Amino acid sequence: MRMLPVFRILNHAMLVLMLTAFASDAMAQERPAPAFDRWRPKAGAYAEPGKNFESSCDEGNDMEIGEKSVSGPEWSCDFKRITDLGPGSLKVEMVCSDYNLAQNLNPRDSNWDREFNEVMFIKRIDGVTISVQKSLNGKLKDPPWRAAYCPLKTQRALAEATLQAKVEAKQKAEQDKQKAEQDRALKEAHPRDGVYAVAGATFEDRCAKFNDTIIAFSEKSVTTASNICKIHNTRVQLPDTVRIDASCTLQAASGPETVSVQDPNTIQDRENLMFKKIDDKSVLLWIINNGHFTGDGRKLSYCSDQVQRAYAAQRKASKQTRN
Secondary structure, three states: OOOHHHHHHHHHHHHHHHHHHHHHHHHHHHOOOOOOOOOOOOOEEEEOOOOOHHHHHHHOOOEEEOOOEEEEOOEEEEEEEEEEEEOOEEEEEEEEEEHHHHHHHOOOOOOOOOEEEEEEEEEEOOOOEEEEEEOEOOEOOOOOEEEEEOOHHHHHHHHHHHHHHHHHHHHHHHHHHHHHHHHHHHHHHOOOOEEEEEOOOOHHHHHHHOOOEEEEHHHOEEEOOOEEEEEEEEEEEOOOEEEEEEEEEEOOOOOOOOOOOOOHHHOOOOOOEEEEEEEOOEEEEEEOEOOEOOOOOEEEEEOOHHHHHHHHHHHHHHHHHHO
């Protein structure tokens, strides 16, 4: 009977030890794996170490790593995903353009700008050197190679060139935008190509006969009520006026309202016709008189769509006949 308390104590101790061990195992399983530094290679130019290292750096023929891209001779890649494989070890999934690869795969295909899904493995060797292995057409055919970070002078030159390229690209984009806006403004200032006539009692008849005014900036010609003119140059006075240098000849069937267009060679600025756009369906036409545009101009209205289609069909048939 005296031994019973001893057994109870031993059983209690064993139970405590078992629970402690179980708790320790559970805590060990829940404890996160030890973290490692999320290392990334320095952004900049790299070249293969060796006797030609500095010249390779200066010529920029090896490799350049950016924050989200990497490039080499005639190939460039944008990063899709970076996976940390371990301390100082990365797997980079990329979308690449490779001129030589595309050409070698299919020399007959002119689409050498096609994209390839590639992968690159990068490992840190020391503070300035990395090991690189890149797939080709999705396959790791070539062994890893070493690349060392180029000297600071090369990095500075590269940074300056990159900055200059960005400035020039921004300037070009701004110039392209301004030109597009100017082209749009010029286009909007030009009257619509087509058949026009003076509004009034005979408007429909003038339209149907195509014998009043035909504006064709696309073909560099203007036919007035009495002249056939070939456009040499135009100058837009924004927002709505177009001044024209044109060689004009009187039509054979000119009537009593015939107006001869002055020879541009006798005018200082050579501009002998002028249109002012009122809206999409009406314009004012001036013909120069003694070196000056005078009066209120001749108001012309755009003829109906039916007339425009009929004139277009006539022009098409005439061209086919000539050919």
